Amino acid sequence: MTDVPKEVKAGRFVRQPNRFTDRITGDGSGPYPAEAGRYRLMVSYACPWAQRSMIVRRLLGLEDVVTLGVVDPIRDERGWRFPEPDPVTGATFLSELYLATDPGYTGSRYTVPCVWDTTSKRLVTNDFPNITTMFETEFTAFHKPDAPDLYPEELRPEIDELNDLVYATVNNGVYKAGMATGQDVYEEAVDALFGTLDLLEERLADRRYLLGDRLTEADVRLYPTLARFDAVYHGHFKCNLRRLVDYPNLWGYARDLYSRPEFGETTDFDQIKRHYYVTHKFINPSGIVPKGPDVDWTTPHDRARLGAA
Ligand SMILES: N[C@@H](CCC(=O)N[C@@H](CS)C(=O)NCC(=O)O)C(=O)O
Known part of the structure; x- marks a missing residue:
């Protein structure tokens, strides 16, 4: 695991594009209508991109509408792992969800945050800006009464x-x-x-x-x-x-x-x-965590x- 990540090219980190970019819709158009209990947000507490989606989910009061799956903070070469098989999807590794959605997935990483659809059993999106704005604009029917408008027109x-x-x-x-x-x-x-x-x-x-x-x-x-x-x-x-x-x-x-x-x-x-x-x-071959x-x-x-x- 001391190899430089594949995304570092000519000394420069170039982030891989997000593979899944579908959207859940509030008006029910398209294959992923907003519904309570249907979607599961997969996160790591360590990950900044995932924390944004957790913050928005909480601010809007969507805790009972979109369920949460949390992976272990430490990853090895197999990628993110759930501490126990995820009770909703049955997955032990996050990669299983990527490969179930696209068996030919060729990205170099399986990333959080991502949103799983329990009906079609597919990942809808792993596009982090899309996830927060989707909660803000497509789930308005499910927001708590005093929810802030985080993305005013x-x-x-x-x-x-x-x-x-x-x-x-x-x-x-x-x-x-x-x-x-x-x-x-x-x-x-x-x-x-x-x-x-x-x-x-x-x-x-x-x-x-x-x-x-x-x-x-x-x-x-x-x-x-x-x-x-x-x-x-x-x-x-x-x-x-x-x-x-x-x-x-x-x-x-x-x-x-x-x-x-x-x-x-x-x-x-x-x-x-x-x-x-x-x-x-x-970056840190010893794995020592500073105090x-x-x-x-x-x-x-x-x-x-x-x-x-
Ligand atoms: N989806 C974006 C951002 C999300 C992201 O980078 N998440 C990191 C954690 S902070 C991740 O899941 N990495 C998995 C890996 O490197 O194997 C990306 O692909 O770059």
Whole structure:
């Protein structure tokens, strides 16, 4: 397992395209109508892309509508494994679900998050941005009464634009830095990452959330990367120009979100650290998991002064 991943080409990490990109529909058109109890979201607590879908599922009150399957945090060459055979699908490895859907699957990885349809016994999607926006826009009939509108029509252009920047330089930027096997490629990724973090720090000086005084999809996209920053990306991925705790606004913003159960209870620092440090053997051959950092995510954040809850 010390081999460089297949997705690193000429020193540069190029993420594989998502194989399954179907959509569940609220209006019942197409093969995957939104229905309570029909779909199962497969996640790992370690994975930032999966945490976003768990946060949105909780914020919208979809816990009884879309069930949750959770894999072990440590992966070997067989990929993600369920601690017990998954009671709904019977799978022991996540790969079984990929191969049941497409026996000729040729991707180099079987990824979480993904959504399984218990009726057709197929994966509907493993396209993480599609999963959150699908919960937000196609499951409205099942949202809890006071559910926030995380993807309001009038803010979509601004949310999408910000998400594109945050994806390229921050969410995926940390992977580009961490997986780089060329010095220039690494430095380019780190410079872009901290350039965006500096911008976000400024943006959050007078706004409680990225879009102002309401929580949106943009916050859900950024948070899981911040939650992993000092614990993993700063050391393991060499993103060490600054730590999250060195950015007063970003750090306060991250603690503000962490204090809500949808964010805090889906953040498992132990699984996060064990996953990255043990699974990425080509970066950390010893598999030693560092003890630190010694950071208190529950210190008061004083962000309420900037706007609504
Ligand atoms: N679907 C996206 C993002 C999801 C993703 O990368 N998930 C990671 C965990 S954070 C995963 O499942 N990796 C499995 C593997 O590398 O075998 C992708 O294919 O790149």
